[in-house]
Amino acid sequence: MVPFVTAGYVPSTTAVASSLPLTALLGLLPLVLFFVLLGVFKVPTHWCAVASLVTALLVAVFGFNMPADLSLLSATQGAAFGFLPILYIVIMAVWIYNLTERSGRSEDVRTVFSVMGKGDQRVQALLIGFCFCGLLEGLAGFGAPVAIACAMLLAIGIPPVKAALIAMVGNALNVGFGAMAIPVATVAQLGDSTPEIVASTMGRITPFFLVWVPILLLAIYDGIRGVKQCWPPALVAGIGMAGGHFVASNYVSYTLTAVFASLLSFILVALFMQIWSPTTPESQKSEEAPEKLTVSRTVLGLMPYWLVIVIFGIAKLWTIGVDVPAWLASTDIHIEWPGLYGNLLDGSGAVSENPVFNLQWLSSPGTMLLLTGLVVSIAYGVFDSDGKFPFSFSAGIRTLGRTFYDLRITILTIAVIMALAYVMNFSGQTVAIGTWLAGAGASFAFLSPILGWIGTAVTGSATSAAALFANLQATAASAAHLSPQLLLAANEIGGGIGKIMSPQNLAIAATAIKEPGSEATLLRKAAPYSISFVVILGVIVLLASRGTLGFVIAS
Structure with missing residues (x-):
């Protein structure tokens, strides 16, 4: 008989035959189904999401004994967050x-980056997919960096699938410090630690990856040839980002880690290109501009991107006279999800705060992007560069309407994916998986990053991964005599790596490169990088826990 609400629901990690392993394996079923349908059978993403959501609902009701109405309400809150x-x-x-495309100024954008990269698209890919994407991650997060970076890479002529891979892989190590390091603050608070110590530990681990990730991006884009011909600027980019992470997280401000490191990396590469020139094959040369750009055309062409940085910078950092971040946050509306709040309990029997929906309107990165788009539409309508780029504000609004229409399948897909994530989270499926992994004792140090990896792969958010597993990581650390800050740091770095193959991230990237339905291709190509990264991270954390790399643990 299907259970309905009679009392508060408490998720159980031993709901199936009183067995944690069986419960965890059943909890994995919706996620495994999604990736098998998508990666093996190449089913369209939105149907994969629908099938997995239905499976998660059935598992929640019949496997985890969650009341059917609470299961459905969980899905509605997830869709709303989507x-x-x-x-x-x-x-x-x-x-x-x-x-930029509709106005015709995308050609000017290509020209600007061509000049910065001395006509080599591979260097331009590093500047956009690694440095600029990391900057946006530090300021905004929540999917905006990959969406914008993919679009920019596409605009300069990078093939669509490679553009998506460069942005997703290049962004991964900054995700844990994304949106002014919200994931760090969340995991530290829920793990009973301090964000400064967790961030400091993260900033000592991420450089192990960041110094060579740009080299990997070259290989993704142009294979061995790209590495041989462009490794110097890639090395500069990696050293700048790695050094920036270490310095900012340990000595400046952990909230500015991704911003500081990305700016440092971008500036160092730009300066290095003043004294170094690549050997560029014809296939990797940018198209030469038919005419020299004026300063005004350069400023207007790049306006959508530099204005994004200005607006996000003010919204996230401005505290002189008016504390803009605090004021924006004060406009958030917290909604106790009807029918769900009060009926969903945590392990101690207390009312869970998870069914509180935070309606961000002014403080949302989406609003800042909307403001950017409106200002750009006005500017492009007023300044047409001597008639070369005729445009109007109304054309900008029509472009917005067309964007909505073009993204109709993506809208469905992401809403259903988030509904799936919430059902898995609220029913206890995700926690059961994590608790099962946490039973590995001292060797859990190797598995610790996988928790964050799974959390973000399911939810698409490193912050959500923190909320899911921070307490679990801290408890496991205490039981196995491991460093709590090490495991909390591993959770968030692993979460960033998991975002590479998160269904939400795949859908965002596929949309940004204007190839909806390419998620299966992206998954097959991106999964090896994500899996390899998290295995390497597990080894680093294991070695650190045993004292071999003890210096990475901040105190």
Whole structure:
């Protein structure tokens, strides 16, 4: 008989035959089904999401004994989160890119980056997919960096699938410090630690990856040839990002880690290109501009992107006279999800705060992108560069309407994926998986990053991965005599790596490169990088826990 609400629901990690392993394996079923349908059978992403959501609902009701109405209500809250803020951000980010295309100024954007990269698209890919994407991650997060970076890479002529891979892989190590390091603050608070210590530990681990990730991006784009011909600027980019992570997280401000490191990396590469020139084959040369750009055309062409940085910078950092971040946050509306709040309990029997929906309207990155798009539409309508780029504000609004229409399948897909994530989370499926892994004793140090990896792969958010597993990581650390800050740091770095193959991230990237339905291709190509990264991270954490790399643990 299907259970309905009679009392509060407490998720159980031993719901199936009183067995944790069986419960965890059943909890994995919806996620395994999604990736098998997508990666093996190449089923369209939205149907994969629908099938997995139905499976998760059935598992929640019949496997975890969650009342059917609470299961459905969990799905509705997840879908709402899919719309606000995630889809809000994605739609606005794609609109901004479409404005540059619709206005005709995308050619000027290509020319500007061609000049910076001395005509080599591989160097341009590093500047955008690694440095600029990391900067946006530090400021905004929530899907905006990959969406914008993919669009920009596409605009300069990078093949669509490679553009998506460069952005997703290049962004991964900054995700844990994304959106002014919200994931760090979350995991530290829920793991009974301090964010400064967790961030400091993270900033000593991420450089192990960051110094060579740009080299990997070259290989993704142009194979061995790209590495041989462009490794110097890639090395500069990696050293700049790695050094920036270490310095900012340990000595400046952990909230600015991704911003500081990305700016440092970008500046160092730009300066290095003043004294070094690549050997560029014809196939990797940017198209030469038919005419020399004026300063005004350069400023207007790049306006959507530099204005994004200005607006996000003010919204996230401005505290002189008016504390803008605090004021924006004060406009958030916290909604106790009807029918769910009060009926969902945590392990101690207390009312869970998870069914509180945070409606961000002014503080949402989507609103900042909307403001950017409106200002750009006005500017492009007023300044047409001597008639070369005729445009109007109304054309900008029509472009927004067209963007909504073009993204209709993506809107469905992401809403259903987030509904799936919430059902798995609220029913206890995700926690059961994590608790099972946490039973590995001292060797859990190797598995610790996999928890964050799974959490973000399911939810698409490193912050959500922190909320899911922070307490579990801290408890496991205490039981196995491991460093809590090490495991909390591993959770968030692993979460960033998991985002590479998160269904939500795949859908965002596929949309940004204007190839909806390419998620299966992206998954097959991206999964090896994500899996390899998390295995390497597990080895690093294991060695650190045993004292071999003890210096990475901050105190």
